[in-house]
Amino acid sequence: xxxxxxxxxxxxxxxxxxxxxxxxxxxxxxxxxxxxxxxxxxxxxxxxxxxxxxxxxxxxxxxxxxxxxxxxxxxxxxxxxxxxxxxxxxxxxxxxxxxxxxxxxxxxxxxxxxxxxxxxxxxxxxxxxxxxxxxxxxxxxxxxxxxxxxxxxxxxxxxxxxxxxxxxxxxxxxxxxxxxxxxxxxxxxxxxxxxxxxxxxxxxxxxxxxxxxxxxxxxxxxxxxxxxxxxxxxxxxxxxxxxxxxxxxxxxxxxxxxxxxxxxxxxxxxxxxxxxxxxxxxxxxxxxxxxxxxxxxxxxxxxxxxxxxxxxxxxxxxxxxxxxxxxxxxxxxxxxxxxxxxxxxxxxxxxxxxxxxxxxxxxxxxxxxxxxxxxxxxxxxxxxxxxxxxxxxxxxxxxxxxxxxxxxxxxxxxxxxxxxxxxxxxxxxxxxxxxxxxxxxxxxxxxxxxxxxxxxxxxxxxxxxxxxxxxxxxxxxxxxxxxxxxxxxxxxxxxxxxxxxxxxxxxxxxxxxxxxxxxxxxxxxxxxxxxxxxxxxxxxxxxxxxxxxxxxxxxxxxxxxxxxxxxxxxxxxxxxxxxxxxxxxxxxxxxxxxxxxxxxxxxxxxxxxxxxxxx
Amino acid sequence: xxxxxxxxxxxxxxxxxxxxxxxxxxxxxxxxxxxxxxxxxxxxxxxxxxxxxxxxxxxxxxxxxxxxxxxxxxxxxxxxxxxxxxxxxxxxxxxxxxxxxxxxxxxxxxxxxxxxxxxxxxxxxxxxxxxxxxxxxxxxxxxxxxxxxxxxxxxxxxxxxxxxxxxxxxxxxxxxxxxxxxxxxxxxxxxxxxxxxxxxxxxxxxxxxxxxxxxxxxxxxxxxxxxxxxxxxxxxxxx
Numbered sequence: 015x016x017x018x019x020x021x022x023x024x025x026x027x028x029x030x031x032x033x034x035x036x037x038x039x040x041x042x043x044x045x046x047x048x049x050x051x052x053x054x055x056x057x058x059x060x061x062x063x064x065x066x067x068x069x070x071x072x073x074x075x076x077x078x079x080x081x082x083x084x085x086x087x088x089x090x091x092x093x094x095x096x097x098x099x100x101x102x103x104x105x106x107x108x109x110x111x112x113x114x115x116x117x118x119x120x121x122x123x124x125x126x127x128x129x130x131x132x133x134x135x136x137x138x139x140x141x142x143x144x145x146x147x148x149x150x151x152x153x154x155x156x157x158x159x160x161x162x163x164x165x166x167x168x169x170x171x172x173x174x175x176x177x178x179x180x181x182x183x184x185x186x187x188x189x190x191x192x193x194x195x196x197x198x199x200x201x202x203x204x205x206x207x208x209x210x211x212x213x214x215x216x217x218x219x220x221x222x223x224x225x226x227x228x229x230x231x232x233x234x235x236x237x238x239x240x241x242x243x244x245x246x247x248x249x250x251x252x253x254x255x256x257x258x259x260x261x262x263x264x265x266x267x268x269x270x271x272x273x274x275x276x277x278x279x280x281x282x283x284x285x286x287x288x289x290x291x292x293x294x295x296x297x298x299x300x301x302x303x304x305x306x307x308x309x310x311x312x313x314x315x316x317x318x319x320x321x322x323x324x325x326x327x328x329x330x331x332x333x334x335x336x337x338x339x340x341x342x343x344x345x346x347x348x349x350x351x352x353x354x355x356x357x358x359x360x361x362x363x364x365x366x367x368x369x370x371x372x373x374x375x376x377x378x379x380x381x382x383x384x385x386x387x388x389x390x391x392x393x394x395x396x397x398x399x400x401x402x403x404x405x406x407x408x409x410x411x412x413x414x415x416x417x418x419x420x421x422x423x424x425x426x427x428x429x430x431x432x433x434x435x436x437x438x439x440x441x442x443x444x445x446x447x448x449x450x451x452x453x454x455x456x457x458x459x460x461x462x463x464x465x466x467x468x469x470x471x472x473x474x475x476x477x478x479x480x481x482x483x484x485x486x487x488x489x490x491x492x493x494x495x496x497x498x499x500x501x502x503x504x505x506x507x508x509x510x511x512x513x514x515x516x517x518x519x520x521x522x523x524x525x526x527x528x529x530x531x532x533x534x535x536x537x538x539x540x541x542x543x544x545x546x547x548x549x550x551x552x553x554x555x556x557x558x559x560x561x562x563x564x565x566x567x568x569x570x571x572x573x574x575x576x577x578x579x580x581x582x583x584x585x586x587x588x589x590x591x592x593x594x595x596x597x598x599x600x601x602x603x604x605x606x607x608x609x610x611x612x613x614x615x616x617x618x619x620x621x622x623x624x625x626x627x628x629x
Numbered sequence: 630x631x632x633x634x635x636x637x638x639x640x641x642x643x644x645x646x647x648x649x650x651x652x653x654x655x656x657x658x659x660x661x662x663x664x665x666x667x668x669x670x671x672x673x674x675x676x677x678x679x680x681x682x683x684x685x686x687x688x689x690x691x692x693x694x695x696x697x698x699x700x701x702x703x704x705x706x707x708x709x710x711x712x713x714x715x716x717x718x719x720x721x722x723x724x725x726x727x728x729x730x731x732x733x734x735x736x737x738x739x740x741x742x743x744x745x746x747x748x749x750x751x752x753x754x755x756x757x758x759x760x761x762x763x764x765x766x767x768x769x770x771x772x773x774x775x776x777x778x779x780x781x782x783x784x785x786x787x788x789x790x791x792x793x794x795x796x797x798x799x800x801x802x803x804x805x806x807x808x809x810x811x812x813x814x815x816x817x818x819x820x821x822x823x824x825x826x827x828x829x830x831x832x833x834x835x836x837x838x839x840x841x842x843x844x845x846x847x848x849x850x851x852x853x854x855x856x857x858x859x860x861x862x863x864x865x866x867x868x
């Protein structure tokens with residue numbers, strides 16, 4: 015496709031009522047996307063390469079490399095292959111002392127370009143420097159010669175012109191078109207220092223067009239988007255006011271829109287990563303709180319329990335939880351898991367008493383299809399499901415000796431083989447076991463392996479019977495009253511004094527679980543949200559344990575529970591608030607929205623943590 | 630030899646060499662000729678080799694070579710003589726980190742740098758566009774400052790009193806006044822007008838800084854050097 019074909023193509027576009035749009039590109043990527051966006055032709059020139067490198071395109075006029083060498087290779091390897099059948103022009107400088115411009119034009123023809131222009135152009139220089147260049151053989155006249163030769167070789171020519179005189183010269187030389195370039199860098203802001211306005215710009219373009227048309231009325235008239243033309247609205251103003259057949263743009267297509275878009279997307283991803291990290295921390299905080307929220311009690315016995323759980327949680331050691339039924343063993347296991355490093359990994363619970371022994375091995379270790387009768391497909395065992403997380407074996411005393419041996423091997427070697435498979439699977443899990451039976455007693459009777467016992471029992475945590483910390487009953491009752499209200503979707507009930515005395519008197523052999531059920535039952539049965547003694551289970555309302563009077567005296571001697579002091583300042587919350595404020599440019603409304611709290615709460619927290627702009 | 634010795638040698642030359650002159654060199658042949666002709670200093674730059682029709686300070690800012698990578702290659706000249714070669718550095722180069730480039734020059738053995746070529750040769754709209762794009766003269770002031778901080782002798786090409794003040798603040802050891810281009814497009818010669826402009830620049834040097842070496846750029850064939858005037862740096866190798 016050469017000069018005639020390009021001309022026909024441009025003419026057809028104009029006859030269809032459109033303008034011809036050219037994109038001055040610096041890369042294959044820009045070529046592809048701008049053509050897809052509707053550009054009618056491409057110009058690959060050094061300015062585009064500099065833009066792609068993050069350097070202002072005016073740098074193409076400075077000694078940072080040979081202009082022709084910089085553009086030739088990527089023009090051939092990146093832009094031409096992405097032309098999609100549209101014309102591609104290349105900008106060359108015929109005043110390059112290192113290359114014969116005639117050779118360059120022959121290379122352009124051989125490579126398959128459709129046209130040329132003159133970039134970097136000596137016309138870009140002005141003042142005394144320009145006059146010195148003109149007088150030394152580096153003038154615009156050489157570019158006119160170059161365009162004539164290009165025409166002779168059949169190439170389409172669309173030279174840059176910077177003045178009416180240059181336009182006349184190029185038109186007289188027979189150039190197919192001219193592109194008026196006013197030597198103004200494109201900026202996002204109006205080039206107000208020059209006092210250029212759109213109307214003046216259009217007027218300047220028109221004068222240059224007219225100078226060219228007097229020499230050659232049929233040539234194509236383009237202008238280059240420079241200076242104050244920084245968006246489509248500006249361009250439209252200028253187009254409407256000129257007789258241009260089209261325009262060419264570089265920064266307006268390649269740099270200005272992409273710079274803003276890239277900064278925004280980079281910022282968005284940074285915020286997402288930051289928010290994801292914050293979310294993870296927040297989730298961890300919530301889970302931590304959740305892990306302990308379910309365990310209620312402020313007595314010394316419970317404080318000791320919390321202390322042990324805190325110490326053990328983030329140490330990757332096996333733990334054995336012992337305690338009567340209903341004392342919250344599973345709650346303690348969860349508190350350990352959610353306060354450990356594995357908090358966001360699987361938590362797998364197995365009730366060893368609930369699974370028939372015949373199936374237990376398969377449940378735990380998995381099996382392959384056909385490993386035994388009924389094994390219709392591969393099955394991943396619970397150990398593998400717990401990989402990287404916590405495996406909780408409840409009622410571990412119920413394991414048969416055979417399974418105990420296999421369990422021991424898995425715990426020791428941290429690997430297993432599925433039933434029916436030779437493949438060894440490496441495992442990484444934390445094991446917590448629970449029992450309400452005295453395991454050592456079972457060991458002495460030969461019903462539990464001693465070596466397994468010591469493997470499980472790196473740390474033992476004992477959940478106390480409720481009767482051992484009766485001073486926690488009121489707070490537990492209050493907790494279960496709220497829970498029952500939530501479950502029953504009603505207002506929370508209150509305990510009448512005689513009901514409170516009854517529940518404190520009772521020994522609760524079923525422990526906390528029994529208390530919870532009693533409260534829930536009473537919440538259903540009571541009237542006017544007031545639980546009397548008669549609403550409690552008979553075993554509770556009639557309780558009269560030995561030593562109750564002594565116990566009552568002891569409980570009465572415990573100081574009334576004072577309201578908990580305000581939680582100490584949470585350093586991670588302070589950091590979260592600071593970071594969110596910084597991200598939002600210290601706009602409190604936006605920060606409150608991101609933190610999902612009210613503005614008032616944010617102000618209160620800022621005061622609490624002494625957070626000020628600049629802290 | 631170090632910066633102090635380089636400066637000391639050049640200061641001595643300014644006082645005792647007759648005439649006191651320097652020249653751009655772009656190869657070993659030119660350097661040997663310059664040394665044989667008793668040049669007091671040389672400026673390593675390929676700018677003068679591209680086309681003899683143009684002054685090196687004009688050819689030097691055109692986009693037909695890679696000024697800075699070429700000067701690194703010219704470090705070979707230091708094997709011939711390392712006592713008076715100044716590396717010509719294009720400060721507005723966007724493809725180097727100036728600080729690291731200066732380290733490269735030091736490792737190569739250069740003891741001195743000059744902001745050559747200089748965008749100060751350009752004026753009007755082109756110069757305005759360069760300044761607006763961050764490719765202006767300030768990059769050259771930064772170069773001189775950083776080079777001084779790294780212990781290099783610094784020779785600053787200046788065109789105006791304002792640039793001179795900036796370069797003196799940046800710690801330049803030597804000032805080379807460029808007379809610029811006349812309005813009709815010729816290299817400004819040494820005459821009453823250019824001498825007056827030079828005088829304005831020279832007056833900005835504090836009296837207590839007589840150690841600052843003064844010179845002016847001149848085109849080939851300029852034989853107007855005077856004993857009470859600045860040294861001459863020839864803007865093209867005419868040897």
